[in-house]
Amino acid sequence: MVSTTTRHVVIVGGGSAGWLTAAVLASGLQSQEAGGLRITLIESPDVPIIGVGEGTWPTMRDTLRAAGLSESAFFRECDAAFKQGSRFDRWVTGGDEDHYFHPFALPQGWGDADLAGRWLAQGGDAPFAGTASFQPQLCLHGRAPKQAQTPEFAAVANYGYHLDAGKFGQFLKKHCLERLGVHYAPDHVTGIRSHDNGDIAALHTRAHGDLEADLFVDCTGMQSLLLGQHYGVPFIAQRGVLFNDSALAVQVPYAHEIAPIASQTTSTAQHAGWIWDIGLPTRRGIGHVYSSAHTTDEQAEQALRDYVRASGGPEDITPRKLSFEPGYRERFWHRNCVAIGLSAGFIEPLEASALAMVELSAAMLLEEMPVTRAQMDICAERFNTTFTYRWERVIDFLKLHYVLSRREGGADPYGYWRDNRSGESIPGRLADLLALWTHRPPSRQDFGRHMEVFPAASYQYVLYGMGFRPEPGLARRARPGEPDAANADAFFRQARELTERMLAGLPDNRGLLAHIARHGLPRH
Numbered sequence: 001m002v003s004t005t006t007r008h009v010v011i012v013g014g015g016s017a018g019w020l021t022a023a024v025l026a027s028g029l030q031s032q033e034a035g036g037l038r039i040t041l042i043e044s045p046d047v048p049i050i051g052v053g054e055g056t057w058p059t060m061r062d063t064l065r066a067a068g069l070s071e072s073a074f075f076r077e078c079d080a081a082f083k084q085g086s087r088f089d090r091w092v093t094g095g096d097e098d099h100y101f102h103p104f105a106l107p108q109g110w111g112d113a114d115l116a117g118r119w120l121a122q123g124g125d126a127p128f129a130g131t132a133s134f135q136p137q138l139c140l141h142g143r144a145p146k147q148a149q150t151p152e153f154a155a156v157a158n159y160g161y162h163l164d165a166g167k168f169g170q171f172l173k174k175h176c177l178e179r180l181g182v183h184y185a186p187d188h189v190t191g192i193r194s195h196d197n198g199d200i201a202a203l204h205t206r207a208h209g210d211l212e213a214d215l216f217v218d219c220t221g222m223q224s225l226l227l228g229q230h231y232g233v234p235f236i237a238q239r240g241v242l243f244n245d246s247a248l249a250v251q252v253p254y255a256h257e258i259a260p261i262a263s264q265t266t267s268t269a270q271h272a273g274w275i276w277d278i279g280l281p282t283r284r285g286i287g288h289v290y291s292s293a294h295t296t297d298e299q300a301e302q303a304l305r306d307y308v309r310a311s312g313g314p315e316d317i318t319p320r321k322l323s324f325e326p327g328y329r330e331r332f333w334h335r336n337c338v339a340i341g342l343s344a345g346f347i348e349p350l351e352a353s354a355l356a357m358v359e360l361s362a363a364m365l366l367e368e369m370p371v372t373r374a375q376m377d378i379c380a381e382r383f384n385t386t387f388t389y390r391w392e393r394v395i396d397f398l399k400l401h402y403v404l405s406r407r408e409g410g411a412d413p414y415g416y417w418r419d420n421r422s423g424e425s426i427p428g429r430l431a432d433l434l435a436l437w438t439h440r441p442p443s444r445q446d447f448g449r450h451m452e453v454f455p456a457a458s459y460q461y462v463l464y465g466m467g468f469r470p471e472p473g474l475a476r477r478a479r480p481g482e483p484d485a486a487n488a489d490a491f492f493r494q495a496r497e498l499t500e501r502m503l504a505g506l507p508d509n510r511g512l513l514a515h516i517a518r519h520g521l522p523r524h
Contacts, residue, residue, distance in 0.1 A: 005214070005371065006037065006214045006215055006373070009037060009213060010041075010215075010217070011039065011041040012189060012218055012220055013043065013047075013218070013341070014169060014173065014219070018041055018217075019041070019169050019173045020355070021340050023067040023180060024063065024359075025039055025366055025369075026176060026180035026181060026182050027067040027068055037369070038183065039181075039183065040185060042189065042203065042208075043184070044187065045186055045188070054278045054285045055162055055349070055352035055355075056162075056163065056352060056356065057160045057352060057356045061153045061159075067175065068175070071152035071153050072516055072520035074161075074163075075517070078161075078164055078168045079280045079283075080161050080163040081279055081513060082145050082146075082159045082160075082162070082509055082512075082513075083162045083264060084103060084139055084145050084158070084159050084160075085104045085135060085264050086101070086264055086265045087099060087100075087101050087265070088100055088267050089267065089269065091267070091269045092407075092466055092467050094269065100129060100465030100466065102458060102462055103461065104135065105135040106457050107129075107460070108132055108491040109491030111444075112491070113491055115132050115460075119492075124469060128461065129461050133495055135158075137502075138263060139263040141503055142262065142510075143507070143508060144506055144507050144512040145263075145506070146159070148507065150521065150522075152523055152524065157502065160352075162278045163280070185207075185208050188206045189204065189205055190204045190205060192204065192226070199336045200216050200226065200337055214336065215337075216337045216338070217339075217340055218339040220343050222324065222343070223343070224329070227334060227337055227344075230337075233331050233334055236329070236330055237326070238327040238395055241399055241427060243293060244348040245292055245326060246291070246292045246297070247287050247323075248304050248319035249287035250285075250318070250320070251285055253313075254283065254284065255313075260510060261281060262277070262278075265277070265278050271303070271412070272294035272414045272416040273294075273295070273416070274288075275288045275303070279509075281510070281513050281517075288301075288303055288319075289348045294414040295416075304317075304319060326348065327345055328344060328347075332383060333384055340365070347395065350398050351454075357391075364383055365383070368383060389449065393453045393454065396430040397453070397459070399425075399430055401462060403420065403430070404462070404467065405420065405421070438470050441460055441463075441470075442456040442460050443456050444456050
């Protein structure tokens, strides 16, 4: 018989997605208290953790704080470092001097002045991000986003994290089991028993018998054991939009133990994809994401080897191959099953959206947690509508980077960048926005949700970093009540002044991370 009250949630699968979801739910629902919702995580010892996805958004600070975690312990136990945004090398033309930043800090005066309009009126020659924000210079100089006396999770400059994904999962697991009252079943799922109405009633396991629950969260990775395999919810492939379906990943030691730690993820465009470079305190995580339709594994590995060697890494590396189908599920919550993480979908990690989508999913599940089965279908519909929209927005934003590239000739020997610019590969919703932006900058009016995945400011950073310019003479004057260009110069001066003060007052990344390892950060 189907339970009418939600008393027990079973999360299937560990790793970052499973344990982060458990931490969000358990801390938000007081599962360790008598009468609280029971949360059980079942994790198979037979299934290895993928262990990639080493970058987060600034939202992770709030997520960790809300779960009651220590930021100092997080840095120490997860080999974590600061991330202040992304740097894109060779994406525009393929030249050696071709680079731009997408920082985490909003432009100075964002929403109070037409910064892009004023910048364009001045000629748009200086980098937009460097004109409107102090953060690109912090990244160029390897500065940390806070000082040793800044409390945990507080920021001088907005930041997220780089981290060791395998250690992060273990860090969350320990906290969930020791502090949050999450129950743990290290076991393998061998079957599924259903109620007459189609809901999942229980999971058959090798050692723990049947695990019954009212709601099941599928964090089983790309196999999508519950939503994909059991329920057969279709997968909406996106390879016609985002071509990359393969990756080679490697961990590279620093040339020496006091080598600088980068303040940003660096993405360097290649002939048929791009290479990520993420700096942790003890190593760099480097990988080549590419399209198997445009290059071979051997060519991709050679490009990765060339990059590692040119950036001071060793000659002898052994990359790990990952294959994936870019896309997402037609639904994410079906009956009494919710998919979070890779079981819901996956696309290339160009803007580190994987862990962010886990955070967003866990947070909405917490907010929508149905008290009764009768409410569940209502919550599911809201969840599905929201995350279909979010996946579409992520795909649009990633595609924007490719559409604007002007790489050709020797920089595009396989036709990868040309194919990315072809009209049939561009989503109609993105094409419509680009048509609007030929007359005016992106604004909040272009996006319909209160909680957008990427704000209009992010689109401006990428558009103008990639060299996009509105058609001359077509810029629209501001309407009454809209921000205009009149006071933009004052905010540009403010950005320059902040840059000078922060460069003088902030420590370098490695120095602050070494301090945290020894002494920690102040607690609030």
